[in-house]
Amino acid sequence: MIVINNLCKSFGNNHVLKNFNLRLNSKENLVVLGRSGSGKSVLIKCIIGLLIPDSGEIIVFGNNVSGLRHHELDMLRTEIGFLFQSNALYDSMTVRENLEFPLRRHWFELTQKEVDDMVMEALENVNLGHTAEMMPAELSGGMAKRIALARTMILRPKIILYDEPTTGLDPITAREIEGLILKLHDKYQTSSIIISHDMTCVKNTADRVALLLDGKCYSEGSFEDLKKSGDEHVKQFFE
Amino acid sequence: MDIVAKTRDFFSQAGYMARFTSQLFTLAAKPPYEFKEFLAQCYIIGYRSLPLVALTGFIMGLVLTMQLRPSLVYYGVQSQLPVMVGIAIVREIGPVITALIFAGKIGSSIGAELGSMKVTEQIDAMEVSGTNPYKYLVATRVVAGTLMLPVLTMLADAISLFGAYVGVNISAVTSFRLFFMQILKTLEFGDVLPAFIKTFFFGFAVSIVGCYKGYNSSRGTRGVGDSANTAVVLSSVFIFIIDLLAVQITAIWGLN
Numbered sequence: 001m002i003v004i005n006n007l008c009k010s011f012g013n014n015h016v017l018k019n020f021n022l023r024l025n026s027k028e029n030l031v032v033l034g035r036s037g038s039g040k041s042v043l044i045k046c047i048i049g050l051l052i053p054d055s056g057e058i059i060v061f062g063n064n065v066s067g068l069r070h071h072e073l074d075m076l077r078t079e080i081g082f083l084f085q086s087n088a089l090y091d092s093m094t095v096r097e098n099l100e101f102p103l104r105r106h107w108f109e110l111t112q113k114e115v116d117d118m119v120m121e122a123l124e125n126v127n128l129g130h131t132a133e134m135m136p137a138e139l140s141g142g143m144a145k146r147i148a149l150a151r152t153m154i155l156r157p158k159i160i161l162y163d164e165p166t167t168g169l170d171p172i173t174a175r176e177i178e179g180l181i182l183k184l185h186d187k188y189q190t191s192s193i194i195i196s197h198d199m200t201c202v203k204n205t206a207d208r209v210a211l212l213l214d215g216k217c218y219s220e221g222s223f224e225d226l227k228k229s230g231d232e233h234v235k236q237f238f239e
Numbered sequence: 240m241d242i243v244a245k246t247r248d249f250f251s252q253a254g255y256m257a258r259f260t261s262q263l264f265t266l267a268a269k270p271p272y273e274f275k276e277f278l279a280q281c282y283i284i285g286y287r288s289l290p291l292v293a294l295t296g297f298i299m300g301l302v303l304t305m306q307l308r309p310s311l312v313y314y315g316v317q318s319q320l321p322v323m324v325g326i327a328i329v330r331e332i333g334p335v336i337t338a339l340i341f342a343g344k345i346g347s348s349i350g351a352e353l354g355s356m357k358v359t360e361q362i363d364a365m366e367v368s369g370t371n372p373y374k375y376l377v378a379t380r381v382v383a384g385t386l387m388l389p390v391l392t393m394l395a396d397a398i399s400l401f402g403a404y405v406g407v408n409i410s411a412v413t414s415f416r417l418f419f420m421q422i423l424k425t426l427e428f429g430d431v432l433p434a435f436i437k438t439f440f441f442g443f444a445v446s447i448v449g450c451y452k453g454y455n456s457s458r459g460t461r462g463v464g465d466s467a468n469t470a471v472v473l474s475s476v477f478i479f480i481i482d483l484l485a486v487q488i489t490a491i492w493g494l495n
Binding site for chain 1 (some may be wrong): 266352355356359361363364365366367368370371395443
């Protein structure tokens with residue numbers, strides 16, 4: 001699904017990613033683990049084309065993201081969902097309008113009833129069917145995260161990129177979000193890259209874990225494999 | 240060194256802004272168009288500005304008349320008051336004051352709105368959903384602002400003239416018909432058209448500056464505040480520069 005080869009990205013003298021390599025397989029949840037500021041968010045923003053890498057290649061569905069024209073990148077992005085850490089809900093629109101926004105832009109042939117049905121299905125998936133007419137400012141943090149997740153899923157993307165999905169949430173809500181991630185993964189058979197430093201989230205959601213350290217993919221494996229690792233750098237995440 | 244750095248920064252910013260503006264004619268000119276959002280912005284920018292523009296226009300006409308009258312009475316030419324006020328409002332004061340009010344209301348609003356969207360990643364969210372945020376956010380607002388300000392200016396001029404009529408009738412009695420006939424007989428093509436055309440440029444300047452500042456807002460609440468503030472200041476400067484150029488052009492064409 002995604003192949004990343006020798007990806008490099010710097011901001012001035014801060015070399016965030018240095019020849020980073022990674023592969024995302026079909027229907028897997030890959031968690032990228034790393035310290036704060038290690039470049040995890042930079043990685044997924046490079047994948048979606050929000051940041052332009054300095055060098056290296058990112059191949060998504062066989063397309064080199066850097067070489068795509070603007071309208072080709074827009075088409076590719078309809079196959080990739082992105083859940084922002086800040087949720088990034090459009091605060092001048094209701095929840096319904098937030099979910100309708102991507103539908104109206106890409107699926108022009110839908111009737112109003114079909115749009116309404118898809119919006120309600122998306123809200124029911126995250127157990128928030130009653131919030132359609134609410135404004136984002138009226139939502140709690142957990143509700144906003146679920147609505148953002150519903151919006152991410154509404155175009156049925158094949159790949160989802162999660163930027164710290166449980167950060168800032170209480171433990172109960174965090175577990176609910178993890179449950180939703182797994183539920184939607186099973187229902188829609190998606191592949192996901194989940195950026196996190198929440199070890200409970202990593203344990204609960206990961207099929208495979210990649211450790212980002214010093215700009216490189218330092219170690220890869222299942223959660224249990226990495227937990228048993230004797231490497232000092234890996235062990236410090238699991239203590 | 241500081242002056243050199245500041246000069247370099249100024250030209251650098253000017254270059255970024257020119258490139259930002261040029262996207263309007265490359266990206267935004269191609270379909271698909273965001274027509275529904277454009278209409279929504281016309282409503283927000285145009286219709287919702289009506290009360291403020293109307294109030295400001297009325298006061299402008301009233302105050303101008305009350306200030307001018309004593310001088311004209313001194314020289315015994317108070318009968319020329321409607322004509323003088325009419326020409327001043329239509330040619331200069333109406334367009335410029337309305338544009339400055341527009342810059343304060345709409346320029347700051349656009350700068351703050353887009354700045355807020357930038358720092359909360361809403362613009363990024365729009366982009367990753369496959370929507371061109373420049374088309375949806377910037378192009379719609381700039382086109383709406385460019386088209387709405389001339390309309391608002393015409394309204395402001397009309398209400399200003401009514402305010403002037405009220406001002407005249409505070410000290411003397413003049414009929415409504417006589418007052419406006421005097422003005423309309425005197426106004427010429429060269430008074431109305433250049434003033435009307437320059438309002439399109441005012442509207443464009445205010446909208447594009449507000450969009451540029453908001454779209455490139457730095458992070459945090461301070462960044463959003465700075466965007467809104469500098470949008471107003473820079474728009475106001477552009478209004479005066481455009482007005483100066485307009486006066487020179489009309490002088491060259493003999494329309495003064």
